[in-house]
Amino acid sequence: xxxxxxxxVQNSGATTELTSDFISAINLALDQNDTADAxxxxxxxxxxxxxxxxxxxxxxxxxxxxxxxRSDFDPNVLAELDxxxxxxxxxxxGISQVAEAIAEMExxxxxxxxxxxxxxxxxxxxxxxxxxxxxxxxxxxxxxxDSAGRLMQREVVAVPMHWKVGDAIDYMRDTVDLPxxxxxxxxxxxxxSPVGTVPIxxxxxxxxxIPLSDVMRKHIKIVPVDMDQEEVAFLFRQRDLISAPVxxxxxxxxxVITVDDIVDVIDEEHEEDxxxxxxxxxEDDLYSAVIDTMKSRFTWLLIHLFAAxxxxxVISFFADTIEEMxxxxxxxxxxxxxxxxxxxxTLTVAVRAIAMKELTMSNAYRTIGKExxxxxxxGVIFAVIxxxxxxxxxxxxxxxxxxxxxxxxxxxxxxxxxxxLPILLQRMGFDPAVASSAFLTSITDVxxxxxxxxxxxxxxx
Numbered sequence: 281x282x283x284x285x286x287x288x289v290q291n292s293g294a295t296t297e298l299t300s301d302f303i304s305a306i307n308l309a310l311d312q313n314d315t316a317d318a319x320x321x322x323x324x325x326x327x328x329x330x331x332x333x334x335x336x337x338x339x340x341x342x343x344x345x346x347x348x349x350r351s352d353f354d355p356n357v358l359a360e361l362d363x364x365x366x367x368x369x370x371x372x373x374g375i376s377q378v379a380e381a382i383a384e385m386e387x388x389x390x391x392x393x394x395x396x397x398x399x400x401x402x403x404x405x406x407x408x409x410x411x412x413x414x415x416x417x418x419x420x421x422x423x424x425x426d427s428a429g430r431l432m433q434r435e436v437v438a439v440p441m442h443w444k445v446g447d448a449i450d451y452m453r454d455t456v457d458l459p460x461x462x463x464x465x466x467x468x469x470x471x472x473s474p475v476g477t478v479p480i481x482x483x484x485x486x487x488x489x490i491p492l493s494d495v496m497r498k499h500i501k502i503v504p505v506d507m508d509q510e511e512v513a514f515l516f517r518q519r520d521l522i523s524a525p526v527x528x529x530x531x532x533x534x535x536v537i538t539v540d541d542i543v544d545v546i547d548e549e550h551e552e553d554x555x556x557x558x559x560x561x562x563e564d565d566l567y568s569a570v571i572d573t574m575k576s577r578f579t580w581l582l583i584h585l586f587a588a589x590x591x592x593x594v595i596s597f598f599a600d601t602i603e604e605m606x607x608x609x610x611x612x613x614x615x616x617x618x619x620x621x622x623x624x625x626t627l628t629v630a631v632r633a634i635a636m637k638e639l640t641m642s643n644a645y646r647t648i649g650k651e652x653x654x655x656x657x658x659g660v661i662f663a664v665i666x667x668x669x670x671x672x673x674x675x676x677x678x679x680x681x682x683x684x685x686x687x688x689x690x691x692x693x694x695x696x697x698x699x700x701l702p703i704l705l706q707r708m709g710f711d712p713a714v715a716s717s718a719f720l721t722s723i724t725d726v727x728x729x730x731x732x733x734x735x736x737x738x739x740x741x
Contacts, residue, residue: 296321298329303336310341315348322349331360334369346372355381359389363396375401379408386460387413387434388541391420395430428512429505431545432526432535435459439492441467441475446488448478463522463538467496472532474525476500502527503537509545514637516542553635553713584721591616591725598733601741607674608736611683614666615732619690619724622658626651626698627720631713634702641703648699655695659688678740686732693727694720 296302302321309318322330322345334342334357346353346369353373358366358381370378370393382390382405394402394417406414416434423429437458439448448465452458464477476496486495501519503512503526515521516539526535595602595612602608630647633639639647663684671680697720702712 296324296329298325298332303333306333306345307337307341310337310344315344318345319348319352323352327354327356328360330354331357335362335365339368342368343372350377353377353381355384356389358382358393359385366393366396370397370401375404376408379405382417383409383413387416387420388432391417391430395421395425424506426509427505428503428507428509428526428537429535431509431512431541432503432505432537433459433541434535436466436525436533436536437462437464438466438468438472438474438533441469441493441496443467443492444488445483445486445490445492445495448483448492449488461538462536464536465492466525466533466536467492468533471530474500474502474527474533477523477525479522500525502531505529505534510549510635512537513542513545513549517546549635553631587722587725590722591729594726594729595733597730598737601733601737604741605679605736607670607676607679608733611670611679612729612732615683615686615690615728616725618662618666618687619694619728620721622655622691623694623698623720623724624717626654626695627702627716630699630702631716634706634712639703641707644700644703648696648703651695651699652692653695655691655693656688659691662691663687676740679736682735682739683732686728686735689731690724690728694724697723 306318306321309315309321322333325333334345337345342365350373358369358378361369373381378393378401382393385393390413394405397405406417409417420430420432420434435458437452439451443451452465462480464479465483466474467476467478469475476493476498477500478492478496482495483492501515501521501524503515503524505526505528512524515524516537521539521542523536523538525533526537528534598608630639630651633647666687667680667684669680670683671677698716701719701723702716705712705716
């Protein structure tokens with residue numbers, strides 16, 4: 281492998297890879313005010329890589345490059361940009377040019393850009409769009425956020441169920457406003473409800489006089505327009521779908537969701553869960569302003585401060601005990617750290633299982649029991665290790681026994697709380713990825729300190 285780091289993927293329609301050397305060349309051209317060279321280099325990239333390039337550039341260089349590309353700015357770049365960077369690029373391009381760009385985009389990508397605009401900007405953009413395009417986007421905005429209606433593409437290939445293969449082929453050849461890319465033809469009944477799908481591959485392999493109904497897939501998964509995008513992603517994963525029809529409340533076909541959109545959803549949902557587990561808001565990223573990042577993290581830090589204060593309050597009950605035996609103060613962090621680490625491990629597995637719909641009420645007790653047993657086994661092993669360590673360090677076998685017992689109890693509690701708490705929070709309507717971590721910190725710290733210091737006070741002094 282060469283020293284240069286490839287941070288983009290070469291696309292068959294692009295001539296250049298986005299590498300660290302390429303970014304350096306762009307920066308050099310911009311530093312030398314050679315905007316023509318910078319523009320030429322940037323235009324050799326696929327639009328997704330160009331979006332990555334804009335995100336990697338410093339603010340000043342990004343402005344210069346966007347200005348150089350203004351007359352030939354690829355609309356698809358907007359859909360690929362990070363939200364924070366996109367907002368800055370939109371402000372620089374101006375609403376009129378953004379409206380022109382949105383009019384050239386696929387409706388699902390256009391909706392993604394429009395929904396992030398301010399109310400005044402959104403109004404201006406919608407008024408500047410063609411009537412049909414505006415109607416599609418306004419309809420999309422009327423659906424709940426993160427629903428199938430927001431995710432779907434309005435352009436869909438639908439034909440009557442009585443057509444033959446030849447009719448479909450002629451229709452696709454003669455119709456000029458078909459979607460740019462599509463995978464399936466949807467067969468609809470007289471009420472425009474989907475009754476089956478025919479993959480393009482089946483159409484191309486079949487004779488013209490064969491009815492489409494003979495080669496269609498009859499058992500199709502239909503997505504309600506208000507289904508949450510996470511549910512849609514789960515459906516695609518479970519059924520290995522390439523595309524799925526979306527219907528309204530009257531079961532009329534109103535759009536299609538394709539696998540490329542689902543890849544974005546899966547990435548978005550996983551990123552969201554990871555960020556929440558770390559106590560970081562969705563808006564907190566590398567491109568956020570300092571004040572926005574500070575605000576995003578402040579609340580979570582405040583919660584953990586209160587959790588730490590509760591643990592400190594518990595420790596204060598044993599101030600005299602600690603004063604008599606300084607070794608307790610030295611060993612306390614070990615108990616807390618082991619319990620915290622074990623609980624986070626269990627919590628991570630549980631939250632992922634809930635997100636993947638693997639952990640449900642039907643197997644909750646079995647899962648919790650398993651984690652408790654794991655806590656017991658790990659607790660016993662580490663009790664021996666840490667107990668022997670404490671005995672050898674301080675020459676006190678009773679102290680080794682006490683910290684060993686405290687470790688066993690804390691790891692059992694960590695296994696139980698780490699698996700049961702997210703299930704309980706989900707049942708109560710809370711997001712387990714958001715709320716579990718702070719509670720777990722309090723539980724394992726308080727239990728760990730109380731058990732260790734309580735046993736010490738009872739057995740050692």
